[in-house]
Amino acid sequence: MKPHTNQLIGKAILDALPTRPLDSNKGNFGSVGILGGAPGMTGAVLLAARAALHLGAGKTYAASLSSGITLDCMQPEIMLLDPSQLLDTALTVLAVGPGLGQSEQARQLLESALKNPAILVLDADALNLLAASPDLKNLTLARTSPTLLTPHPGEAARLLACDTKTIQRDRPAAALQLAEKYCAWVVLKGAGSICTGPGKEWRINTTGNPGLSSAGMGDVLTGMVAALLAQGLEPFAALQLAAYLHGAAADALLLQGIGPVGLTASEVMLEARKILNQRAI
Numbered sequence: 001m002k003p004h005t006n007q008l009i010g011k012a013i014l015d016a017l018p019t020r021p022l023d024s025n026k027g028n029f030g031s032v033g034i035l036g037g038a039p040g041m042t043g044a045v046l047l048a049a050r051a052a053l054h055l056g057a058g059k060t061y062a063a064s065l066s067s068g069i070t071l072d073c074m075q076p077e078i079m080l081l082d083p084s085q086l087l088d089t090a091l092t093v094l095a096v097g098p099g100l101g102q103s104e105q106a107r108q109l110l111e112s113a114l115k116n117p118a119i120l121v122l123d124a125d126a127l128n129l130l131a132a133s134p135d136l137k138n139l140t141l142a143r144t145s146p147t148l149l150t151p152h153p154g155e156a157a158r159l160l161a162c163d164t165k166t167i168q169r170d171r172p173a174a175a176l177q178l179a180e181k182y183c184a185w186v187v188l189k190g191a192g193s194i195c196t197g198p199g200k201e202w203r204i205n206t207t208g209n210p211g212l213s214s215a216g217m218g219d220v221l222t223g224m225v226a227a228l229l230a231q232g233l234e235p236f237a238a239l240q241l242a243a244y245l246h247g248a249a250a251d252a253l254l255l256q257g258i259g260p261v262g263l264t265a266s267e268v269m270l271e272a273r274k275i276l277n278q279r280a281i
């Protein structure tokens, strides 16, 4: 399926986020929870949580399966809880998967998360667990609040039981198939990310560059999507704005000589914040 002009995500998507009323308070901008971080991958959950904070979530919580982490020293604004405490917290958006691992504990937490009334974003190992379990798929289909999936082509291939080459051969078709199979909103990541949902509509993102091909970039995208949802954006708009901003941040940093070599996910989230506030790229 070839993109037509009206299928490109343009700069106008920046207007999707309303300006903040002068009398606002943090309660107006939602609560985000990020769940992941098996031993060795705490970084993934912190990157996603920091991105949610920097993209405007009113409150940001995170829970890591690695025991004993109670504070992000670089970002003490984030409230770090146990996984069970996080699942008991009233959240606008729950994002599950960054560095989650595929242990039995991870599977059980995902099962609980699928029953949570919050808007749910599934990434990384949450997608791998979902791909492997018909029971988790049935729970996904039974959800009454929106579910968003953020697979890269490898994860998409697992979810559709095919290989990465098949996904890449017709990316819009793969994204549409995922949306239909899981009754979810989807961003199929990679150069030219495809955003789609349970209708037949899809959009392709043209921002971004190979500087984004570095571990942690997807975790940051997940946090950005969660923050935009928490601020009231509809799933399709949140996916498009996050994909656009994520790529635009990398493009802006490239012009400053920061990347493509050595661009970091932490830099991308800060530049994305700048672009969103300036609405000027």
Ligand SMILES: NC(=O)C1=CN([C@@H]2O[C@H](COP(=O)(O)OP(=O)(O)OC[C@H]3O[C@@H](n4cnc5c(N)ncnc54)[C@H](OP(=O)(O)O)[C@@H]3O)[C@@H](O)[C@H]2O)[C@@H](O)CC1
Binding pocket: 040, 041, 042, 043, 044, 045, 097, 098, 099, 100, 101, 124, 125, 152, 153, 154, 155, 164, 168, 189, 190, 191, 215, 216, 217, 218, 219
């Ligand atoms: N700091 C931390 O703690 C971090 C922790 N992290 C955590 O690591 C865990 C493993 O996640 P992961 O994504 O590295 O491994 P995995 O799912 O096997 O995917 C790799 C395969 O997928 C494909 N593929 C991917 N992109 C593609 C593309 N654009 N275009 C085409 N193909 C593409 C490609 O497949 P191939 O082409 O080889 O068939 C590739 O080999 C997970 O828990 C995650 O959260 C990370 O978040 C990083 C930061």
Ligand SMILES: Nc1ncnc2c1ncn2[C@@H]1O[C@H](COP(=O)(O)OP(=O)(O)O)[C@@H](O)[C@H]1O
Binding pocket: 124, 151, 152, 189, 190, 191, 192, 193, 207, 208, 209, 210, 211, 212, 213, 214, 215, 216, 217, 218, 219, 220, 221, 246, 247
């Ligand atoms: N060459 C590229 N051009 C544009 N975007 C890219 C490119 N390479 C990676 N990205 C983007 O970077 C992110 C990588 O996500 P992912 O593979 O899940 O990373 P990780 O799991 O290591 O955090 C995705 O949003 C993807 O679209």
